[in-house]
Amino acid sequence: MGFREDPQGGQLNTMLDAMEVPSHSRQLLLQLNSQRTKGFLCDVIIVVQNALFRAHKNILAASSVYLKSLVVHDNLINLDHEMVSPSIFRIILDFIYTGRLGDAEPASEPLFGAVLAAASYLQIADLVSLCKKKLKRNGKYCHVRTSGYPGFGSLGRGLRATTPVIQSCFNSTPRPVDIPPGEPVNPLNTHCGELYASIAQGNQLHQHGLCPPERHCSPLCGLDLSKKSPNRPSNQHHSDATESREPPMPGRPDSPPVSASLLTNNGSYKDQTHGYPKLDSSSTPPAPHPEPFRNSVSNSHLRTDSRDLMFDWMKPEPLGNYVDESDREKDMDREEKGESSPLSQQPRYPSIESNEPDDDKSTSEETGSSGDPSPSSNLERYHCNHLYDPESYGDNLYVCIPCGKGFPSSEQLNAHVEAHNEEELYHKDSMEPPVPFLDKTSQSLGDIIRPYRCSSCEKSYKDPATLRQHEKTHWLTRPYPCSICGKKFTQRGTMTRHMRSHLGLKPFACDACGMRFTRQYRLTEHMRIHSGEKPYECQVCGGKFAQQRNLISHMKMHTTGPDGKPKLDFPDSVYAMAKFTADHLGLKQEKAAEILSQTSHFLNDPKTIESLYPLAKFTAEQFGLTQEKAAEVLTQSQHLGSDSRIIERFSSP
């Protein structure tokens, strides 16, 4: 491996030679490789054509000068697939993490040539030397050029990569052509180090069937970041294996030409996510609602594995390096099933103090010095015993402020903080379970409809789960960090959506122009361009817009003068009502005014209840409220006063 560039390499080599535990480096490498295969602490994604590999920046940087230069600046790096194919890179990655080139058979020369060329490209000197040695041993070595080997870009016969081929786990998936029929592909070995995805840059090429439909694999590998484009008929599958290339997508002039492909790059993402092999359209007719995982009965055991792996990657893991990975995985599996586990009885974090309270409650209770198992007392102990003192933490420089616990990495701190926040919330809940707001003296209809009030702000919610979700927005540390860039989110869904943008996954495709979107809502919005529909009309000037947000920005023109101060284009009555509506619904007054301005023509005759019916109906539609709620808003506005008859009238459609 490429440690030789280290300026202190000589000194380091001396230290390594004098290693007191000879197996240390081997154990370290085994651990790292194990972590890689599980995606654990991986901090970089390498995109090779349409395959994604996860790895550790440090390892790549230590092994390859070229990769080092890439990973310094990015968490997501692209490799030129003309220089290194996914299958070759898989071999190289295996080499980096194992120091082995696999079990070669006599007929491996083309493969070694391809690996040699790619290793040269990636500047992995040791691997270059190893390939040359193997080629020379077989008398085949001559100066290899990148295009000189027929086997280049393919996994050659006779070499078994320890990084398995992910699509092999599905019986229905076409076998990669670069794996000879006789070559066993161990599906159980499938791991999370390799993903396949649609890459935004347009290089989602599917060459020789190497890459399976995304839906096949991305769920296996941690996050199901794919979505189905719901409004694209499934009969548009590009099932013809010989289908010729498609033109670049509009707006993507840089899309590379499509090589011979089993799948097309411009097929709706849904096409690739349905989980149907595209080898023979006649034998595998598309189903109306295909569910690739559920309908693959023969692979049920694999699905279980894949879910484990998904969890393994998703969950910010507390790190206990001394815990065997496989045991830990089983442990997490048990946790998923709600079972107690042997491991959960052990401290998961390396303690920095002998009396370190552990996150694990049972352990805390067993070891707690106070003898008081109550969560609150544990928290107090945290505060009492762990005042921040950097020197006392040694290498654990990442310190959780609330409890003072130190961790050696930000990832471990993040994992801890999430548990911490959950724990505190739990404790808070246990002391103050969210109870509906039931103060009869000042109870309004709003309190009845939204009885769960946030203790930190004035917002209220219909159910405790939503309140709980909202309360996370008040936490100092957001509990869901992006594993690629580290950005933190208050909701897991937001984080996974964010991840899609990293990976360029745009599952929602426009039938008309091929444009792709990360969200269904965007596609719906976009489709109005093609339909010409402009449902958002400015009640001030009559301008129409296809997108609501553009109407909003347009309204700013009406509401804001050149000096930036508010401009009164609305009737005063609308403003008064808008203020109430904004206060009541948590909207900005401007937004409320904008919507109410569209209802203002209903205000001509506010004296009769019947005339208010369409107003309430409209308001309900606009705000997504029930008509009762809309009526409540209207009746409480300054203009109308409270009138129970109105609420009564609107309580039934």
Place this chain on the structure above:
DNA sequence: CTGGGGACGGGGCCC
């Protein structure tokens, strides 16, 4: 050059 509109990306957050 500037303002306005069209289109879109990303994050927040409620349901």
Place this chain on the structure above:
DNA sequence: TGGGCCCCGTCCCCA
């Protein structure tokens, strides 16, 4: 957990 909507911001085009 995902959908849907809101908000902010950006880029591009055009008058």
